[in-house]
Amino acid sequence: xxxxxxxxxxxxxxxxxxxxxxxxxxxxxxxxxxxxxxxxxxxxxxxxxxxxxxxxxxxxxxxxxxxxxxxxxxxxxxxxxxxxxxxxxxxxxxxxxxxxxxxxxxxxxxxxxxxxxxxxxxxxxxxxxxxxxxxxxxxxxxxxxxxxx
Numbered sequence: 001x002x003x004x005x006x007x008x009x010x011x012x013x014x015x016x017x018x019x020x021x022x023x024x025x026x027x028x029x030x031x032x033x034x035x036x037x038x039x040x041x042x043x044x045x046x047x048x049x050x051x052x053x054x055x056x057x058x059x060x061x062x063x064x065x066x067x068x069x070x071x072x073x074x075x076x077x078x079x080x081x082x083x084x085x086x087x088x089x090x091x092x093x094x095x096x097x098x099x100x101x102x103x104x105x106x107x108x109x110x111x112x113x114x115x116x117x118x119x120x121x122x123x124x125x126x127x128x129x130x131x132x133x134x135x136x137x138x139x140x141x142x143x144x145x146x147x148x149x
Contacts, residue, residue: 011053014080016098018062019053021076025069026051027107040064052102 100106
């Protein structure tokens with residue numbers, strides 16, 4: 001029952017996605033939370049809550065954000081997929097990506113990586129990160145086996 005309560009309190013995946021898209025667009029334009037909040041008549045704390053999906057964005061505020069961030073309302077829903085096609089996506093994987101992009105390092109990496117124009121360099125960077133992640137998983141597995149002994 002506790003697990004059900006925790007799931008009820010967790011932000012809806014759509015709200016998390018919309019919040020992330022707000023943050024991505026704001027960062028892309030170099031707009032501070034304070035400036036965005038001022039332009040739509042909110043406090044910067046409210047913008048923070050929208051970006052973290054602690055609060056849901058109303059349709060009218062999303063419309064105002066789209067105007068302030070010079071994009072369409074549809075932008076905030078891009079990448080969600082077809083709602084009539086069933087879930088199909090790995091919610092846990094999407095949550096991990098969202099959590100990563102909400103960190104300063106994740107946001108910086110997401111901003112800088114597309115600037116690397118040469119495909120071979122991008123591939124090598126991806127290979128490097130994949131290798132480091134695999135090594136970290138192996139070290140973690142070894143640590144768990146040592147603790148079990």
